[in-house]
Amino acid sequence: VCMSGVADRRNPVLDCCGGLNNVDYSKVDMSVMEDVLKHIDVSDPRFCVAVIAIIFNPFFWNVVARWEHRTRGLTRLFGGPYLACYCLGTLIILLNVYRSHSMTVAMKAQARWEVMASPEVFYAGAALMALGSVLVVTSFLALGFTGTFLGDYFGILMEEKVKGFPFNVTENPMYWGSTANYLGLAFMNASPVGLVLTAVVAISYQVAIIFEGPFTEDIYRQRAQCCKHK
Numbered sequence: 001v002c003m004s005g006v007a008d009r010r011n012p013v014l015d016c017c018g019g020l021n022n023v024d025y026s027k028v029d030m031s032v033m034e035d036v037l038k039h040i041d042v043s044d045p046r047f048c049v050a051v052i053a054i055i056f057n058p059f060f061w062n063v064v065a066r067w068e069h070r071t072r073g074l075t076r077l078f079g080g081p082y083l084a085c086y087c088l089g090t091l092i093i094l095l096n097v098y099r100s101h102s103m104t105v106a107m108k109a110q111a112r113w114e115v116m117a118s119p120e121v122f123y124a125g126a127a128l129m130a131l132g133s134v135l136v137v138t139s140f141l142a143l144g145f146t147g148t149f150l151g152d153y154f155g156i157l158m159e160e161k162v163k164g165f166p167f168n169v170t171e172n173p174m175y176w177g178s179t180a181n182y183l184g185l186a187f188m189n190a191s192p193v194g195l196v197l198t199a200v201v202a203i204s205y206q207v208a209i210i211f212e213g214p215f216t217e218d219i220y221r222q223r224a225q226c227c228k229h230k
Contacts, residue, residue, distance in 0.1 A: 058208035089149030116190035125187025135177025
């Protein structure tokens with residue numbers, strides 16, 4: 001999953017209906033939410049493990065990457081920034097595989113919601129997974145391994161900001177593509193607990209973006225200032 005990656009923020013990005021600011025929450029039908037929650041056992045250890053895995057992953061890679069940027073500890077340990085970045089990236093991939101596994105286990109362990117058990121919802125889920133996979137794969141191809149997995153924190157900076165697809169659609173395609181994959185999986189399994197876990201994923205990514213975006217921009221701002229003084 002994308003931890004980093006610099007998209008051109010001057011390019012317009014899609015913002016459907018002006019974002020969530022235009023939503024009238026007083027008109028939200030809470031009975032639907034109540035029906036969803038009836039099918040979820042939040043005390044199930046498998047659910048708790050999935051939530052912990054979801055929250056832990058972005059917390060872990062942000063803490064480790066910032067420590068590396070400040071101390072170059074991993075670079076010294078592995079003898080160079082590239083090997084250090086590849087090792088951290090591999091660990092992040094393994095953590096994300098475990099997160100996906102724990103979410104799948106939690107979905108299978110809890111009740112299905114009959115409202116979602118229809119061919120239309122199933123195919124909508126399949127479409128979401130296809131869309132999410134496109135965003136994830138094209139983002140990785142555009143950034144490369146080090147661009148995806150926090151290379152800029154290791155001093156491995158890209159020559160210029162990525163402006164093409166999928167960054168001209170959304171600034172964080174790896175994150176939202178991954179979220180779409182999990183939402184699609186929840187749809188295909190008619191899983192209300194999958195919907196809740198996907199919401200936790202989305203919130204975790206949004207928090208990560210708040211911390212990562214300005215920090216990454218500052219790294220490139222410092223590089224630009226150094227180049228001016230040369």
